[in-house]
Amino acid sequence: MANFDYDLFVIGGGSGGVRASRISASFGAKVAIAEEYRMGGTCVIRGCVPKKLLVYASHYSEDIESAAGFGWQVDGARFDWQTLIANKDQEIARLEGLYRQTLENAGVTVYEARATVEDVHTVNVGGERVTAETILVATGGWPNMPDVPGIEHAITSNEAFHLEEFPKRVMVCGGGYIAVEFAGIFNGMGAEVTQVYRRDLVLRGFDEDLRKHAMAEMEKKGVKFVLNAVVERIDRETDGLHVKLNDGSTHVVDQIMFAIGRRPNTAGLGLEKAGVELAENGAVCVDSYSKSTVDSIYAVGDVTDRINLTPVAIKEGHAFALTKYKGMPTSPDHRYVPSAVFSQPPIGTVGYTEEEAVEELGTVDVYVSDFRPLKHTLGGGEERAFAKLVVNRANGHVVGAHMIGADAPEIIQGLAIAIKMGATKDQFDATVGIHPSSAEEFVQMAAKRT
């Protein structure tokens, strides 16, 4: 048998790569991992975690406003961006340290360098050739940027976490998760926010009712939408960035951020040379066990462009370890994956949208509730929440639950278990609600929407 330096060499220290390394090592594999930047990857360093901290920060403006209705006078409240960023950086550094510690404790060798694939069993890591029986690619994704004049003046979410000054006027381009979340963040912190989207309803792929509700709530909170438009050029002038759109309008802003999707990080990795098939967008093509078209090379997480979410990458990394080093072939389960958009208000969703259910399951029953959360009665906020269940009429199974409103992600996480287990609408109805809560709406939806 060939003698390799390692059983497993993982490229990329993000959620998927770290999980796969740690679990594989715990099953007895000799593991090394290479990370060229900071351990933790997109989610910990420049994604989910810092983003959610910023969402918390931005929501205080509303909380302070509604405090008066509950008898609190909060005078002279003032937001300081630099304090937030410094505190956020400290927390991210702490988390990064924990990731390193976890790997160390698991006996994984860490290379702080870029690794590329030389052949099916060899990587080049910082100039050193290292061999491994198996290579796992977990290099994640990177934001796309459009090819327009002046694009060097624009930022992506990567840079948004490190701005030295808080921008007073911001343009956010795109209509997906990141654009919607950052429009809310900047808006809550007091910036004037314009969101530019190339179609007429943001969050394509989500349930249509939810999308409409999300846009209406964001508009109420102050986000200005420019729809059916894209950026044509950006010029820096003395009074700010002049952004010209293809609808003929020009907007003057302090920052322009693009969130127009991400592409798998495979450029220059040497995968094609090793015989690994890549999709048109650069994603590593894998089978249901995350194996590429080369037997010794696997891939997990965003680089495979399956469902680009941290918890999915973690499941894929774990399933890989079980398959390879525990003798338990395990396919990551991509059905009924819940997700959240930390918009304001936030969205939680699991299962089929109404549109998907009609197309794939045929006849469905739909139940909705549009309500004003109790908190806003005294708080005075205009925010409304919306909850929806999609039921397969053929067997009564709830196949989709969607919510926009405070705590929606927390609520949907619990419902996702029931839905994944195949709960029926009758079983939802037989469940006693928690009163008063927004979650109880889901067990009290009596009338079908006609």
Ligand code: NDP
């Ligand atoms: P998304 O794929 O969610 O959205 C991309 C958006 O950009 C879409 O609205 C798309 O429009 C638009 N777009 C694409 N190309 C262009 C273009 N050339 N010009 C103008 N607009 C364009 O990407 P994001 O960048 O928002 O997020 C990337 C991924 O990160 C997501 O897929 C998600 O999986 C993950 N993520 C998850 C989060 C969470 O779980 N809360 C948070 C943040 C990110 P159209 O609709 O027309 O295609």
